[in-house]
Amino acid sequence: xxxxxxxxxxxxxxxxxxxxxxxxxxxxxxxxxxxxxxxxxxxxxxxxxxxxxxxxxxxxxxxxxxxxxxxxxxxxxxxxxxxxxxxxxxxxxxxxxxxxxxxxxxxxxxxxxxxxxxxxxxxxxxxxxxxxxxxxxxxxxxxxxxxxxxxxxxxxxxxxxxxxxxxxxxxxxxxxxxxxxxxxxxxxxxxxxxxxxxxxxxxxxxxxxxxxxxxxxxxxxxxxxxxxxxxxxxxxxxxxxxxxxxxxxxxxxxxxxxxxxxxxxxxxxxxxxxxxxxxxxxx
Amino acid sequence: xxxxxxxxxxxxxxxxxxxxxxxxxxxxxxxxxxxxxxxxxxxxxxxxxxxxxxxxxxxxxxxxxxxxxxxxxxxxxxxxxxxxxxxxxxxxxxxxxxxxxxxxxxxxxxxxxxxxxxxxxxxxxxxxxxxxxxxxxxxxxxxxxxxxxxxxxxxxxxxxxxxxxxxxxxxxxxxxxxxxxxxxxxxxxxxxxxxxxxxxxxxxxxxxxxxxxxxxxxxxxxxxxxxxxxxxxxxxxxxxxxxxxxxxxxxxxxxxxxxxxxxxxxxxxxxxxxxxxxxxxxx
Numbered sequence: 364x365x366x367x368x369x370x371x372x373x374x375x376x377x378x379x380x381x382x383x384x385x386x387x388x389x390x391x392x393x394x395x396x397x398x399x400x401x402x403x404x405x406x407x408x409x410x411x412x413x414x415x416x417x418x419x420x421x422x423x424x425x426x427x428x429x430x431x432x433x434x435x436x437x438x439x440x441x442x443x444x445x446x447x448x449x450x451x452x453x454x455x456x457x458x459x460x461x462x463x464x465x466x467x468x469x470x471x472x473x474x475x476x477x478x479x480x481x482x483x484x485x486x487x488x489x490x491x492x493x494x495x496x497x498x499x500x501x502x503x504x505x506x507x508x509x510x511x512x513x514x515x516x517x518x519x520x521x522x523x524x525x526x527x528x529x530x531x532x533x534x535x536x537x538x539x540x541x542x543x544x545x546x547x548x549x550x551x552x553x554x555x556x557x558x559x560x561x562x563x564x565x566x567x568x569x570x571x572x573x574x575x576x577x578x579x580x581x582x583x584x585x586x587x588x589x590x591x592x593x594x595x596x597x598x599x600x601x602x603x604x605x606x607x608x609x610x611x612x613x614x615x616x617x618x619x620x621x622x623x624x625x626x627x628x629x630x631x632x633x634x635x636x637x638x639x640x641x642x643x644x645x646x
Numbered sequence: 647x648x649x650x651x652x653x654x655x656x657x658x659x660x661x662x663x664x665x666x667x668x669x670x671x672x673x674x675x676x677x678x679x680x681x682x683x684x685x686x687x688x689x690x691x692x693x694x695x696x697x698x699x700x701x702x703x704x705x706x707x708x709x710x711x712x713x714x715x716x717x718x719x720x721x722x723x724x725x726x727x728x729x730x731x732x733x734x735x736x737x738x739x740x741x742x743x744x745x746x747x748x749x750x751x752x753x754x755x756x757x758x759x760x761x762x763x764x765x766x767x768x769x770x771x772x773x774x775x776x777x778x779x780x781x782x783x784x785x786x787x788x789x790x791x792x793x794x795x796x797x798x799x800x801x802x803x804x805x806x807x808x809x810x811x812x813x814x815x816x817x818x819x820x821x822x823x824x825x826x827x828x829x830x831x832x833x834x835x836x837x838x839x840x841x842x843x844x845x846x847x848x849x850x851x852x853x854x855x856x857x858x859x860x861x862x863x864x865x866x867x868x869x870x871x872x873x874x875x876x877x878x879x880x881x882x883x884x885x886x887x888x889x890x891x892x893x894x895x896x897x898x899x900x901x902x903x904x905x906x907x908x909x910x911x912x913x914x915x916x917x918x919x920x921x922x923x924x925x926x927x928x929x
Contacts, residue, residue, distance in 0.1 A: 366760060367744035367809065374806045375766055378777030381784055434680075437673045453674070455918060460681045462914040464867045466884045466891070467903040471684035474691070474895045481687055524681065582770030584870050589891065599772040599870075606776060606874070616780070619773045630768050 386616035397610055404440070404617035412478070417621075420597040423512065423587070424580035427519035431576050432569070440533035440557070443538075453531075461525035468587050472518055476508040483508070510592040518586040523586040526576040534568015535561070571636040574629050582622055598622055685907065692900035709901035719902055722886035729797055729882060730865040735806040735860040740805065741812025742854055746846070748813070748818045766807045767814075774873030778803045782875065789877035796880050803875040804865040811864060812857035819853025820846075852920045859917035863910050 384398050386405070391397040407413065442453050460468060475481045483505045490503040508514060514603035546556040560621065562569065591597075598618065605615025692710075696703035713719055748760055766774065782799050791798070825847065833840040871886040876885065883906065890899050 366741045367747075367763075369893060370740055370806070370809070371763060371766075373754065374773075374781075374802055375777075376762075377770075378774075380782035381780050382766065382773070382777045420858070434677050437670055438677055441670050441674055444750065450907060455915070456678055457681070459911060459914060460685065462863055463685065463910050464866070464903070464906050466887050467688070467906060468685065468867050470887065470891050470895075470899065470903060471688040473891065474900070475684045475687055480895075494675075508679045521680070521684075524677070578768070579770070582772055584772050585888075589888075599770070602772050606779060612780065615776060622770055623773050626770055626773075632903070 382616045382619055384436050384616075385613050386620050388613040388616070390611065405621070407614055408617060408621055413484045413618075416596045419595075420581055420599075422518065423501060423515055423595075423597065424577055424583075427516050427580050428527075428573055428576045430516065430520045431524050432573065433533075435531055435572070436625065438528055439485060439535050440561075442528075442532050443535040455498065457525050457528050465522060465585055468522060469518060469585055472514075472521060473509060473589065475575040476514060476517070478505040478509070480508075481522045482506075502507055509590060510595075512591065512595050515587045515595055515597075516589040518590040519580045519583060522583070523576045523580050526633060527572045530572035530575055531565070532570055534565045534571070539563055564642070571633055574633040574636065578626055578629050578633075582626065649787075655810040670823045685864045689907065692897060692904045694897060697897065707729050709897040710905075711903045712898050713905070716898065718881065719886055719898070722881045722883045723902070725881060725904075726798060727802060728794060728864055728882035729801050730862050731810055732794075732797075732801045733865040734858050734862045737800075737809040737812050738858045739856055739867060741861070742816050742850065743897040744809070744813040745816035745820060745853075746850070748816055763810045763813060767808050771868075771870040773806065774803075775871040778806075778849050778871060780876040796877060799875045799877065800872050800880065800882065803871050804868060807868075807871065808861040808864050811860050812854075815860060816850055818854075819850055823849050856920040859920075861914045863913050863917075866906065866910065890913040 385396055385553060386394045387400050387402065388398040389401055389403070408417070438453070438457070442450055445453065446646075473480075477483070486506065487503050488501060493500050542560055542564065543556055546560045547553070551559065579598075582599055584603060587595055587597040588600050588603075599622075602615050602618045602622070604619065605611045691805075693705050693707070694702055695706035695708070701922075744763060748756065778799070790796070802867060827845050827849075828841050831845045832838070836844065867884070869888060872882050872885060876882065883902070887899055887902065890896065
């Protein structure tokens with residue numbers, strides 16, 4: 364046990380402790396950092412500008428998480444009641460993109476959504492047909508799909524959808540089916556049954572799914588960086604700037620630990636929901 | 647065509663066979679389209695004989711040969727594969743060891759260590775990246791070592807987040823081990839070591855292989871942590887693609903991405919097969 368423990372302490376705990384220490388430090392000269400015990404760096408996080416970025420990170424991640432829930436719920440329902448074979452196929456189809464390189468997936472989105480991309484190209488083509496048959500639609504202006512908040516949300520949903528499907532499926536799979544049958548027998552429609560019987564029963568699983576999706580979405584770096592515009596900063600991009608451009612390591616460390624604290628709070632929430640019946644079998 | 651007809655045909659269905667509902671199938675189809683269309687477009691256009699990637703000009707392999715002629719891209723690909731192999735080898739060792747010891751023995755602070763090992767999995771990538779960057783700067787780790795030593799920082803960082811995943815997978819596999827087999831081996835005169843080597847390790851084997859594939863994929867996939875851990879001038883495949891994507895969408899990147907997608911898909915399918923071997927179908 365010694366080898367893994369030492370590795371863990373040396374290459375994980377020590378770096379994290381260093382970040383934590385630096386977050387109470389001050390720049391000293393050009394390269395040095397002195398740990399002075401100041402809380403100035405944390406106070407700086409409450410600047411209106413920084414707060415705005417934090418708020419936007421939360422809002423964008425929350426919207427993406429919610430869209431994931433809406434997209435994933437029917438898929439999880441179908442998986443729950445499918446045959447074993449269809450179930451494993453669906454699981455594979457949902458998980459496969461998840462294991463594909465994140466950068467490649469983001470790049471694929473860019474290729475499809477850019478001004479000369481497939482979506483705009485198709486619409487231009489439809490537009491051409493509309494002009495040909497004489498519908499007065501004016502000139503075609505490509506839709507600005509990329510480099511805005513819309514693109515960031517689409518990207519976050521695209522990347523994090525599998526995070527939502529698995530916990531939902533795990534929760535729904537454990538439901539007592541006779542309750543659903545009873546609801547249908549007693550005259551409720553399918554949607555009404557979902558809303559009034561399934562959703563409340565699967566609530567811990569839904570909550571776990573929301574948290575599991577929200578945590579990585581909130582800390583995402585690549586998606587907002589590549590798909591967002593210059594003003595669509597999320598907290599991870601802000602941290603990166605402190606290290607690669609602004610050279611303000613103490614402030615960057617403080618921001619990292621703020622993100623860690625938020626993550627930890629949600630992680631505790633997740634354990635709580637899982638204990639209440641939303642446990643995820645497959646990671 | 648026949649399968650398409652079957653897809654649209656309204657079969658009589660039991661109330662809970664949601665997978666046979668047309669609306670639900672359409673929904674799943676749309677979700678899968680959303681997940682796969684960008685990737686498929688990317689793959690298709692890697693064979694397109696045109697620099698302006700959106701119009702189909704005929705089939706070609708030339709972008710693939712360009713990838714292998716592109717020194718920078720080839721070096722990045724080679725680096726990534728080397729890092730992934732090294733990371734996999736060490737992660738499997740550390741992860742298996744951790745899983746076995748945590749499963750088998752009781753020792754002080756075991757609970758703490760067990761939950762601690764989950765931390766690298768939940769901590770936001772950006773925080774870990776920052777930690778690794780500061781840690782190596784603090785150690786004054788030399789940046790200008792000859793290949794492959796210049797990759798050591800990246801390899802160490804990858805092992806740190808990959809081996810806990812291996813530990814989880816192997817641990818899950820160990821849960822299904824019947825301890826009586828080990829007892830039997832010991833009763834029949836095997837030494838502790840022989841029992842471990844000839845009884846427990848063969849049982850762990852599928853978990854170890856699945857964990858190895860997981861570590862390999864994770865390492866190949868990682869961008870954020872590598873971005874922070876790498877010294878100046880060290881390029882891995884995701885970093886190279888990142889710098890190329892910033893400027894434009896080119897068929898060369900499409901081709902390189904397709905190669906990586908192929909590698910990951912093969913590794914993932916193999917890992918899934920090993921974790922849940924296809925059961926003999928009963929229907």
